[in-house]
Amino acid sequence: MVEVETDLEASMLCVDSLFCERDDRILFEDLNFELKEGQVLQIKGSNGSGKTTLLRNICGLNVGYEGAISWYGDPIKECHEEFYSSLVYIGHRVGVNKVLTPLENLRWSSSLQQVITDDELLDALEKVGLRGYEGSQCFTLSAGQQQRVSLSKLLLSKAKLWVLDEPFTTLDAAGVKQLETLLKTHAGNGGAVMVTTHHTLSVPNLQVLELG
Numbered sequence: 001m002v003e004v005e006t007d008l009e010a011s012m013l014c015v016d017s018l019f020c021e022r023d024d025r026i027l028f029e030d031l032n033f034e035l036k037e038g039q040v041l042q043i044k045g046s047n048g049s050g051k052t053t054l055l056r057n058i059c060g061l062n063v064g065y066e067g068a069i070s071w072y073g074d075p076i077k078e079c080h081e082e083f084y085s086s087l088v089y090i091g092h093r094v095g096v097n098k099v100l101t102p103l104e105n106l107r108w109s110s111s112l113q114q115v116i117t118d119d120e121l122l123d124a125l126e127k128v129g130l131r132g133y134e135g136s137q138c139f140t141l142s143a144g145q146q147q148r149v150s151l152s153k154l155l156l157s158k159a160k161l162w163v164l165d166e167p168f169t170t171l172d173a174a175g176v177k178q179l180e181t182l183l184k185t186h187a188g189n190g191g192a193v194m195v196t197t198h199h200t201l202s203v204p205n206l207q208v209l210e211l212g
């Protein structure tokens with residue numbers, strides 16, 4: 001059994017007795033933890049330990065598990081629309097259209113949720129260190145810069161829960177610092193973060209869940 005406890009007040013996400021297996025191999029069982037407002041939960045483990053699977057289970061992208069997941073005390077099956085509108089998931093693939101520019105990528109992704117001005121889009125790109133690259137096609141950018149395009153979407157989202165799978169992988173030192181600042185700011189504003197990474201995080205209210 002693996003448990004993570006925190007002293008923070010408002011319980012956002014609760015995972016109870018989660019069990020998951022893949023190819024007849026148990027990834028995790030009797031997994032219990034709570035994620036609370038203002039908290040950053042770092043998920044660690046060796047390759048194949050189930051880190052990505054756990055995130056995808058929570059985000060509804062995998063359904064092959066047993067156990068209960070609740071959102072502010074309600075099973076997610078009973079508050080499906082509210083839960084999924086309150087989270088943003090960024091997987092380990094960058095998820096950008098490489099033919100489009102960073103600005104065009106943000107225009108497209110943000111148009112699915114709300115009306116956002118180009119000034120706001122440019123401000124988001126500036127905060128992740130991409131100002132000056134907004135008009136470059138993404139295939140001309142480095143892997144780290146493409147990752148920053150993906151991460152800039154976080155700044156345009158109003159989701160309370162950020163679910164991030166290995167977001168530090170291709171970032172340089174400046175990008176790592178910028179992302180840590182984003183995590184601190186989001187948690188400080190009452191949001192919460194689930195993140196898989198082996199990077200040593202320097203953020204307040206950090207909890208660590210070790211799989212495997």
